[in-house]
Amino acid sequence: MAKEIPYKIYLSENELPNQWMNLRAFMKNKPAPLINPQTLQPMTQDELSQIFCDELARQELDDSTEYIDIPKEVRDFYKMYRPAPLVRAYCLEKTLGTPAHIYYKFEGNNTSGSHKLNSAVAQAYYAKQQGLKGVTTETGAGQWGTALSMASAYFGLDCKVFMVKCSYEQKPFRREVMRTYGASVTPSPSLTTAVGRKILQEFPNTSGSLGCAISEAVETAASLDGYRYALGSVLNQVLLHQSIIGLETKTALDQYGVKVDIVIGCAGGGSNLGGLIAPFMAEKLQGKADYRIIAVEPASCPTLTRGKYAYDYCDTGKVCPLSKMYTLGSGFIPAPTHAGGLRYHGMTSTLSQLYDDKLMEARTVKQTEVFAAAEYFARIEGILPAPESAHAIKAALDEAELCKQTGEKKTIVFGLTGTGYFDMMSYEKFHDNKMTDYEPSEEELSKGFAGLPTL
Secondary structure, three states: OOOOOOOEEOOOHHHOOOEEEOHHHHOOOOOOOOEOOOOOOEOOHHHHOOOOOHHHHHHHHOOOOOEEEOOHHHHHHHOOOOOOOEEEOHHHHHHHOOOOEEEEEEOOOOOOOEOOHHHHHHHHHHHHHOOOOEEEEEEOOOHHHHHHHHHHHHHOOEEEEEEEHHHHHHOHHHHHHHHHOOOEEEEEOOOOOHHHHHHHHHOOOOOOOHHHHHHHHHHHHHHOOOEEEOOOOOOHHHHHHHHHHHHHHHHHHHHOOOOOOEEEEEOOOOHHHHHHHHHHHHHHHOOOOOOEEEEEEEOOOOHHHHOEEEEEEOOOOOOOOEEEEEEOOOOOOOOOOOOHHHOOOEOOHHHHHHHHOOOOEEEEEOHHHHHHHHHHHHHHHOOOEOHHHHHHHHHHHHHHHHHHHHOOOOEEEEEEOEEOOOOHHHHHHHHOOOOOOOOOOHHHHHHHHHOOOOO
């Protein structure tokens, strides 16, 4: 007899994973290597160590070790808010009248408000172990900056954050949380760095982008003794740390004998989606099971659905390594939409390879549709979602509606990556009918593609 599934499935503290899963180790077609833009040769660990902590540089290049131990100090920090709950959305299923079973992994039950803390604490730990003074970073919506500020304070590190200008202005309270944890926060692009001044000269009225902020953070880390750069998405090391999301999800489902059909996540740089799908995709790659995996991105920044699979700079200032990924071009600056965490021109090389191999799907959704889905979900399930998370909610609602039309009883799992309590100015615009939808024209995209490097 099958166990009755509770509203919330909580793993015990003893069931917290001891290891992260390295999805790349299960891939036959490995992600293409990072390229040094000066030598046009694959980046070495020594070269990456000039940007990242030594251990993180090693993790970045490791595509063969299936599981990597989580340090005790990191696991002890995780225990303050993990394991995170897996929620059966009974109320949502009933309201929708769908035969589908819907689950969501809720990552907003910590002060940073999102999944970003999973990697922030690991990166801060390795920086402390190396004896560094501090770290620099960028942030879009502010959740990564908040997470790294928290982790840096815990380990006694200085933290310098470059926050995308439009989000800096839209989300002042998120900025103040970072400052509460001791971080300095600078709107990007700024006049404090050479690359920032160059971008402002070329685009004087720009609202900024994650690519711009990355350039400024990297330049700042390189100019300060005892500092390294920390990135909250895109990198393989970040997907590694975020695999704890998927590992907990899979363990919880297995305990109740639940077989999943569809796994859904929002996609900007790819960290939360890569972490959520890790154990499911590993089984798919090994032929043990099959899943539909859906990446959901904003129509205003359609990296997978309209981008090109090519080597490109990871940042607007072209100071970072080249990565082979789906990209809109490092010079593409997305419209100032309200899902700041998804306004990135590229996609992690791991997910890009999987998508190119047709092992996962991608779709876009419009901004007003996203907020409508967020409001609908909040009224039924009681959680106010971040705009980024609501992209996954929208796709989950669409799949559940399709099940209602066809009568198919599918099991859907999506990632609820964070809460939206610092996004109320965005919700206000939606409620006041002042929010608009935007999709880049082919001409706008072609300008971004024109800047792709020729190797």
